Amino acid sequence: GAGVSQSPRYKVAKRGQDVALRCDPISGHVSLFWYQQALGQGPEFLTYFQNEAQLDKSGLPSDRFFAERPEGSVSTLKIQRTQQEDSAVYLCASSLFYSLNQPQHFGDGTRLSIL
Amino acid sequence: AQTVTQSQPEMSVQEAETVTLSCTYDTSESNYYLFWYKQPPSRQMILVIRQEAYKQQNATENRFSVNFQKAAKSFSLKISDSQLGDTAMYFCAFIAQSGGGADGLTFGKGTHLIIQP
Numbered sequence: 001g002a003g004v005s006q007s008p009r010y011k012v013a014k015r016g017q018d019v020a021l022r023c024d025p026i027s028g029h030v031s032l033f034w035y036q037q038a039l040g041q042g043p044e045f046l047t048y049f050q051n052e053a054q055l056d057k058s059g060l061p062s063d064r065f066f067a068e069r070p071e072g073s074v075s076t077l078k079i080q081r082t083q084q085e086d087s088a089v090y091l092c093a094s095s096l097f098y099s100l101n102q103p104q105h106f107g108d109g110t111r112l113s114i115l
Numbered sequence: 116a117q118t119v120t121q122s123q124p125e126m127s128v129q130e131a132e133t134v135t136l137s138c139t140y141d142t143s144e145s146n147y148y149l150f151w152y153k154q155p156p157s158r159q160m161i162l163v164i165r166q167e168a169y170k171q172q173n174a175t176e177n178r179f180s181v182n183f184q185k186a187a188k189s190f191s192l193k194i195s196d197s198q199l200g201d202t203a204m205y206f207c208a209f210i211a212q213s214g215g216g217a218d219g220l221t222f223g224k225g226t227h228l229i230i231q232p
Contacts, residue, residue: 089158
C-alpha cells in the first residue's frame with residue numbers, strides 16, 4: 001500500500017479483555033515502531049523492530065503489552081487484561097531502514113477505549 | 116534521559132501571518148536529529164521539517180523554517196504566510212544514537228496551532 005495501514009481504527013473493550021492491534025507498514029520498510037499517545041499528549045515510544053527482530057522494547061509499560069512481527073512485515077501489538085489506563089491512540093510508524101535521519105511514516109492510529 | 120519541552124499549549128494567528136512555535140530539548144548525546152511533525156484532526160502524523168545537530172545551517176522547507184540554537188538546545192519552527200490548512204497539533208521530536216541500542220522518537224506535548232480566517 002501507499003502508506004502505513006492500521007486496523008481497527010477504533011476499538012472498544014471491557015476492562016480485563018485482551019486486544020490485538022494490527023500495523024501494515026509501507027512495503028519494503030525494514031524498521032517499524034509502535035507509539036502510545038494519551039489524550040492531549042505527545043506520542044510515547046513503546047517498541048521497535050528491525051525486520052522480525054524486536055531490538056528495543058524499553059517503552060512497553062508492563063508485561064501485559066506484547067508486540068510481534070514474525071515475518072518482518074505486518075506487526076501486531078497485543079495488550080492482555082486491559083485496564084482503563086491503556087485507553088489511548090496507538091500509532092505505528094515505519095521507515096525504510098534505521099538511521100537517525102530517516103523519517104518515520106505514521107499510520108492513522110488505533111483509538112483504544114477501555115470501559 | 117532525553118526530554119523535549121514545548122511551552123505553548125495553544126497559539127492562534129490570522130491567516131497570512133507568521134508564527135513561531137518554540138521547542139527546547141535536553142540531551143547529553145552529540146549525534147542527534149530534531150524534527151517537527153504536524154498532526155491534523157485526522158490523526159496522521161506528517162513530517163514537516165528535520166534538522167541534523169551537526170549542521171549549522173537552519174533547515175527550510177517552503178514556508179517552514181527552523182531556528183536551531185544548539186548551545187541553547189532550542190529548535191523553533193517558523194511558519195510564514197500561514198494558511199488555514201496549517202491548523203493542527205505540532206510536535207517537536209528528537210532522536211539520538213544511544214549506546215544501548217535503537218530508540219524511537221521522543222516527542223514534546225505539542226502546540227495546538229489555530230489559523231483564523
